[in-house]
Amino acid sequence: MWWTRLKALIVKELLAVLRDPKGRMILIGPPILQLFIFSYAATLEVRNVDLMVLNRDSGHWGQELVERIQGSPTFRSISFADNQVAVHDAIESEAVIAAVSIGADFSRNIEAATPADLQIILDGRRSNASQIVAGYLNEIAGRLAAETPSGKRAAAQTVQTVPRNWFNANLTYQWFMVPNLIASIALLIGLIVTALSIARERELGTFDQLMVSPLRNHEILIGKLVPPMMIGLFHITVYVLAAVFFFQIPLRGSLFLLYGSGIFYLASVAGVGLFISALSMTQQQAILGAFLFMVPALLLSGFATPIENMPQWLQPITIVNPLRYFLVIVKGVFLKDIPVEEVVRQTVPLVLISIATLGAAAWLFRRRLE
Template sequence: MDWPAVHRLWAIILKELWAVLRDPKSRATLIAPPLLQLFVFGFAATLEVKNFDVGVLDQDHGVWSHEVVSRIAGSPNVRHVVALRSRADLHDAINNQEVIAAVAFDARFSADVLAGNTAEVQIILDGRRSNASQIVAGYLSQIISSVAAEAHPRPDGHAPVTWTTVTHWFNPNLEYQWFVMPGLIVVIGSLMGLAITAQSVARERELGSFDQLMVSPLRVHEILIGKMTPPLLIGLFNATVYILLIPTVFGVPLTGSLLFFYPAMIVYLLSLIGVGMLVSTLSYTQQQAFLGSFLVSVPAVLLSGFATPIDNMPAWLQAVTVINPLRYFLIISEGVFLKNMPADAILANTWPMALIALVTLSASAVLFRARME
């Protein structure tokens, strides 16, 4: 074993770790924000629509309009049912965002239901909140449909029966946290990994210590390994904290094997480090490195499939996602947590990240060597 090379490598690793961890504020920045983001996203950021208010304009005051209103009020997603007295009140309630939706019954609603005629219910939605309005419209339509099914029995006097069995694999109760929490390991890990790595070479230039590296006995690959090790260790530490908190605090099941998950995570972090090193090598100041990492991380998150499915993107944009490591590790993270992803499926999504890491790290080494000459 080449002990002088081992000592040089150990020295550069300690030097880089010390550069990252010596400042108490830096240490707090590496630990506190990821935990804060985990809890903020876990408890506050959700696409589910709950605790909304519904306005009701009941000009019928009959038994069937009362039944519909009662079921709306009894829904666990509805916070308040606001009684409206006129169309002007309905307009003001929507316009002032007092309610997200309003249900209007005309004066003959119950009579039409009892007579077996077509009875109409008008649902008015706040189009300024388009996504939430569509979800609320689904809730209200489902309630009204269930009442309509009971209001029109079959000729033999029995209520119509429809047998529908709905099964949601991997997330039986459609818990939103089950969907979002595994993805946070990917998204927050990418933001931290890119930010830390992108500062490394730029910090050397800004502090004037880059020239000392050039005249040191360290070789290029030793410098790169030394600069790659701290973000890799910090990324593994934060991910381990997430893996401990997500099942225990948020109740998301961890069904897969960590024995396969951690090697894939290491490859994922190396691919991020390669991108971060490219940004850092091309930057002359820490401010440029910060802006560069932001320029890379935001599109990477948007194109990962975390917020919107990749299948919904245009074909040319789907092709761009092929070089995005977040895309592959998001599949692995969700698969390991929710569906016990087998080893061959993990491997199928790991080798593209390994290829990305190989290309980016090699390019970083070439650029770094060119800058040292």
């Protein structure tokens, strides 16, 4: 029976991956370790900043600004400069990431509600961190200006804005990072395990034995497809449990929708892996091919930077990236109760990618048999 043959191939593939104790440790240990390391290390938050202050104002408000900067938890150390040359040297040597230069008439101008001389000098070599630090300093200076007598008088005539963050009220970075890692590490594991599948058969010399077996071509592909998907679902389950019980991330959506879309996501990833494996003659080629796909997939998924911020000519390439769609689903299931319609809308491209990649892998597999 076809089911008996297929079951035997699936068991064989699982044993090939899990039989070696070192292989089991590599497959299970590092992905879980990556989840915990990246959740804390891979952050865009800027903390423990070294700052320099050049205060040429002898008035009250200049000193008040310095004290507020010193009291901010963002800044680790505050050094003081006597002249502009010291500021230049500190920025150039990367001793500090930013410097604040307070003009001699800062207190008098801010009391008179006239433009005050406050300059922020940033290290443009660290552009992202510099922009965030500038935002912190602007916020401190803005609050100081609002508390001066002239600022209080002007506040009655201006519109007050009160920010409110939906879905992540405290802007906890793990709430953003961990759902992203669930999808990204599942991509890594599924792609590597699948890419090594056929290449390993060729290196071990068992590929010809597989060809003369009673298994048909589509049965071989299904047998190669199912084990990586099972391993991927196992990792997704571990990550979901860690996210909920360790990182205390709320799970507001449906697990059924998450796993339903996750099956098609893993199928699309396995399809890419099988295509790479069918192209490769050795496991080394398969690993290189997997990383050749994985790095652009991570960069073009919206993981770190929004797709809308990418150049217009680059955005259409992201349409064929399965990680792009599953990231939306994972974050939606965790941080808000994403509606079924949205899950379906994001899952349909995954289905199409699965069909295309598995079809291409099957075609290439048949070509290699001729």
